[in-house]
Amino acid sequence: METTPSGTAIDTAVNPYLPIPTTITNITMETAARDIKTFKLGFRNESDAEKFDYTCGQFAEISIFGAGECPIGIASSPMDKGSLQFTVKKAGHVTKAFHSCEEGMEVFVRGPYGNGFPMRDLEGSNIVVIGGGFAFTTLRSLTKFILHPENRDRFGKLTVIYGARSPGDLIYKYDLSDWEGRDDIDLYVTVDKGDETWTGREGFVPTVTQEVGPSSEDAYTIVCGPPIMIKFTIPVLTELGFQPDRIINSLEMRMKCGIGKCGRCNIGDKFVCKDGPVFTYEQLMNMPQEY
Amino acid sequence: MEEKIISKSEIGTLLDKLKEAHSIIAPVHRNGELSFDRIDSADEVVLEYSNTRKAPKSVFFPQQEVMFAYSKTESGTQVREPDLEEDVLLFGVRPCDVRSFLLLDKVFGSDDYEDVYYLRRRENSGIIGLACNNPRQTCFCTTVGSGPFNHDGMDLLLVDLGDKYLAEAVTERGEGMIDNFSDASDADKQKRNDIRENAEKGIKPVVVDLEGLKDKLDGMFDADVWDEFHTKCLGCATCTYLCPTCHCFDIYEEEETNNSGYRLRMWDSCALSLFTLHTSGHNPRTSTKERTRQRIMHKFNYFVHNYDDFACVGCGRCVQNCPVNLDIRDVLSTIAHL
Amino acid sequence: MEDQIRDTAVKLLKDGSVGMIIGYEAGTLPLRASPCVITNAEQTDRLVWNMSCGSNLATYLPSVAKANPDQKIGILAKGCDSRSILGLIKERQIERDGIYVIGMPCSGILDRRKIESDLNGAEILEAHIDGDKLTLSTSEHPASSIQYPVSSIIHSSCSTCQHRTPVLYDVLIEDSSGNPNALSAPDASPYEQVEAMESQSADERWEYFMSEMSKCIRCYACRGACPFCYCTQCFVDQNQPQWFGKTTELSDIAIFHLVRAFHVAGRCVSCGACARACPMGVDLMYLTRKIEKDLDELYGYVAGLDVEELAPFATFRKDDPQEFITEPD
């Protein structure tokens, strides 16, 4: 006998499209251009905090009622319990509305979504984090996670190369200065062009990567940034001996549902929201070039 | 399973009885168009038809629905979900369209995330199908693994024998609906078989052998043919909106006041440019070429990878309604003959 | 006429006058023709010409011209299509020198929907036109045939058409349709449908408008079919801010169509391609023809006739009528 629909009992009490309430507990202006803010969100209900179990590299759908919903990478470390952080650039109508929110206001969230970074593979290896501009958010999550005392021993050498257009465009300056002082992380911060106060490194991320020359031995590299940066960094990494399956990227796509239903974020048969956003360079080479 | 006979004059009685327990959705004339809608009385149901222009997928996946309403109050934002518990009975659905529900089930009911809006409507639904005695020229259901008398997914299949219907129960629920009717005779069954054979023959010889199509498409993303198919495409969403299996949607906010509004979900289409447009202005699918390719690849390759089936039931709606007669059968046979 | 079209096409493609020709090929169903682009003389056999060639091929010109900047593009054009081409030249979407217009005398396009609704769901199996006679066999009566006088099932955009001969062409194909309607404008007022509507009450017109709007599924086939909907981003797709509702709520639908009609005001040549493209049979010309009539009446402007004349909303006269201005006293 066939039953309709196929399959067993469905728990339709759980609606994956319903967001959960959070409160903005802190807002940090990240850039000189005042177009990127980091929002810290506290869960309204403790049980939600428990349920929102995420790994580095995942994202969430943020709801600003009246404007809509948009996917944002989670910038906090899974070790930071009870709250979430999102670093948001003012770009579309939802992020504009988000930017106009103040501390104490309510924001709704659903997630976590996506596969996240392959933490199990990364454990035990040397990690080379390469980030450009505003795409550093989930990399910051990863870096913070690795640096956490409970985790640091489980990873090898940690190298972080981070670049932005100008000193004013660097995000997480507070973390960067904190990391500068540590000896369990090799941090290289660069800007395309410095200003009169800038005493640090100048140069594009691919060039700096070449100069730094991180070893590919027992190493994974996680690269996030604008397409142009990725394009020129990959050859450098290949030259350094990183195999395609050890170069990890995170993609962006227009998304709506975040759970592989609405059909717009696919690259071939893969949904960036569900099967990604994290893909190895090897995977990407075998996927249609449509992103 | 039981096979009963229902005379045409008794259909009204059957519907009236079923109406006591279910909301019945059947083909009716609305605003000059035959389409599936809730019926007020059995009289308005039209069973002499080939198929509706709009697919009945909208019963479970409406073009527009409220996911929830929100209202901001002093104590926080309240969210209200719609009540979708309705006992719906679809009546007079063609086998191709019923098959589309089975495909949509795979998407909306996939293990990882369950789409409650679709599933809540779908769960309690009953389906009485209507066999397709006279397939249209545009029908190619047999090419995509179905047939004009296919009863998969139905509770009951009705076969028009001229002056009466032969009702084949497919599920126990279907059996229960026809308990009171008399059994079909051998002659009735023979007549049904003849009609079926005739109907299957009436479907144009398989325009393309879809065996191996998926594998072929695996290597065709960058093929030259995509430069040709799309040249006449107007970039409208007719094919996807009328398609019984297309299921892409948009999530959209409708603000009523500063403090209240609705989150809606609405059909969306890979044929439209906004579908994949990033906020940055970058669009991975810039022209009708990429969008046409997406439609074909999704139906005959990506969907097969993910759900082990073609996302096409061969109903022919896109063939009939495409404003420029871009015929998907031609596209498939061109690919098959490459 | 098909022979003459094909001969012309062969010649143009062979001597290199054009790099490609936008024309019609046979559709896959009765009473259908389908737009096509052919690029060599061997493909010219595909070209057809009949009363189902209802797409306005000018729609393809801006994008095809952009994609092929070094090639001259040949295009088949009915009267209405040629007026659209003229409009596109005027709006500098294409260059006159970049195209070669094969003018088609036109005796009107069939209203397939009218026939289908007359057949009440039966499927057309075969169709044949001979002079003023359309003969059909249908799924209901496969053996026998149904006949219509062609003039009774011509699309409403064509029954009042004043420009059956193209207004702009490089070569004009001779009419051999044998159809008495070819080339001659009808006696009826070009705006008779609008006038009939205007004589109804506001309530009746609203009711009609709403019943038409309720059919719309927002597939944007009308926009796709229209030669003047070439905007890189359509107003309805602008989402920062989201001015236009995208829902199927009636006012959202109605406003989309009102604004679209307004956007093509003074440009629309009433070719009817939008109405024929609409899968749901919405009477889209209800709005555009009204605007067309008013522009003619108020400013003497008829679109698609004069490439030099300024568009009606791009100019003004100091003594333009202003009877609509409210005086407080």
Place this chain on the structure above:
Amino acid sequence: MSEATTDWEPRIVAFLCTWCSYAGADLAGISRLQYPTNVRVIRVPCSGRLDPFYIIKALQRGADGVLVSGCHPGDCHYISGNYVARRRFSILKRLLEYVGIEPGRVQFTWISAAEAERFAKMMRKVTADVKALGPAKRLVKDYGAISRLVD
């Protein structure tokens, strides 16, 4: 209409050009001229700046009436903005009336910076006209149709 006789007060959106009509409104205020409070003024740089869609959108989102006013023909600060607008509005008004919008719902006029009295009169007239028509029902967003999907 029954609503018109009750306490119902129409909401009217007036798009005024900044150079003439808005200044006229200002003068009306300074001169303490009385006019109904039903009118919500939206200042625009020129009547020619007004996208016809603003008028339709106002109706959709709850305006019972819309008034557009610019400089008198010949007096436009931008020389010809109001002449261009006049053509647009003329066609729009005819189109709206054609689909069934009552003529009094959407009105156009010219008011100069000196015509405070004309401004006040115009506001009184539009308010009275719209009041007589009752609440707008056509082209109004039907939130009921949406809320019925959830409640």
